Amino acid sequence: MIHFENVGLRYGMGPEILRDMTFDIPKRSFQFLTGPSGAGKTTLLRLLFMSLNPTRGIIRMFGRDLSQIPRDEFPMLRRRVGIVFQDFRLLDHLTTYENVALPLRVRGKEEASYRNDVIDLLKWVGLGERINVLPPVLSGGEKQRAAIARALMDRPEILLADEPTGNVDPPMARRLLSLFMELNRLGTAVVIATHDLALMDQIDARRMILTEGRLDIYE
């Protein structure tokens, strides 16, 4: 589904942050992306989310070479990728329901056509009682789940999550992990960027370990 070949990235004239990345993210796969702080996890996620272009190498997503895609087509590709930002990026003036419905709204869909689906998804992530609440009132775990629900709303083929358990306590972290596993079981590929070893030890999944810009993969 996603293929990186000899990908490298540097900021300006600085050293390469990421070097010689060659890997695949298969359909329906589940992997952790880990490594020490400053190793380049967020940068790699941004490459996966098409918010950065590599300075060398080739990235193919859904069978298409990203360097050959016109700019206007990127929104269509982004719709196939769900992302959960480390800082959630929920809009504070919209309710949980409206935040989660945002991806469908920007596609021009009528509210009546998705209202029930949004409510069902919110129930599925355990926010059934927090539908009309504004994000500033939500706890860290609730915000995280709202951000996950938003990323899932348009049924992406791959979900990228940046430190999804960074702001929650261990029980909530386990609950979120179950959510990701359930999602993966239903067919969505999942990439979780984390440096939470305890979280990774809970399941036997593929590990992509970034060290000083180089990637080692443990199947």
Next chain:
Amino acid sequence: MNEVSRANQPAASQTGQGEADRRSGNQPRRAEMRVRPTAPILPPSNIQGNALMVVIAIMAFLACLTLGAVSMVRTTAAGWQSQISREITIQIKPDDGLDMDAALVKARDLALTFVGTRSGTIMDDAATARLLEPWLGADLQLDELPVPRLVIVTIDESNPPDFAAMRDLLKTEVPQAFLDDHRTWVDRLVSMARTTVWIGTGVLILVFTAMILTVIFATRGALSGNRHIVEVLHFVGAERGFVAREFQKHFLRISLKGSAIGGALAAFLFATANVWQSSSRATPESEQAMALFGSFSIGWSGYLGIFATMIVIALLTTVTARFTVMRTIDEIDLVRSDPSRSDGLPPS
């Protein structure tokens, strides 16, 4: 895409269950789930938005006020010019053996033979005495003094007579006659009126330029507080056109409110001044104001100008919002194509 459709199976199955509940007559739990009417993607009012509305209202008020004032000055200046050039004067100097009354009648009749003249009035003894009273005192005996006499001829402004020919004819027929077409005065007044209108237009251009710049910068300032919304919309897959349209709608509402308040206030001010002037006509205060500013009436064209100014401000704000949003998205894309512009994001 099979796995995609499966991704939300729990959601889909629950939806199906809800439908089944409804069909079987059970009260579905979802009926209790009420969501508020969907809020606009941009917060309807925030500090930046309100501040922008106030700025737009103030600038619209000032621009409309200047527009009205310039239109007033233009009308007054045109009035000066018109009133003076509507008349010409034939002056006849006394001379030995000249029959003044006959000369006056002859001069008037000669003038009226020209196409473009309308009527001729000989200023009689009483009127001439009144004219000279401030200098020579009352009870003036005109026969005792060699006082020049006047014939006032009104002319058709749109089709004035040939002044040079009239002057030549008068010189031949009544050598003591001197034709004053007020050209010197008219020229001076025209030049003064033009200068006044030019100054007014200059002030109008300055105020409009200030208004345009203020509105552009205030809009961009208000937008900078919404950059995170642009980013979120961009990352959830919104197309450029969609994001731009949302911001345009939002800023059009703000600017229409602001410019309507400012424009209406200016129009109200002119209307009130006009009503005051009409109701207090012939009082010393009104005469003074009339002498200083002319009539406060700005006419339909003035009100139309105020309306046009409001529309211009609204369009300006909307277009600025569109361009700024487009540029913000371009910047996000620029970061994609040139990672060194990455806003200092830590490469963690």
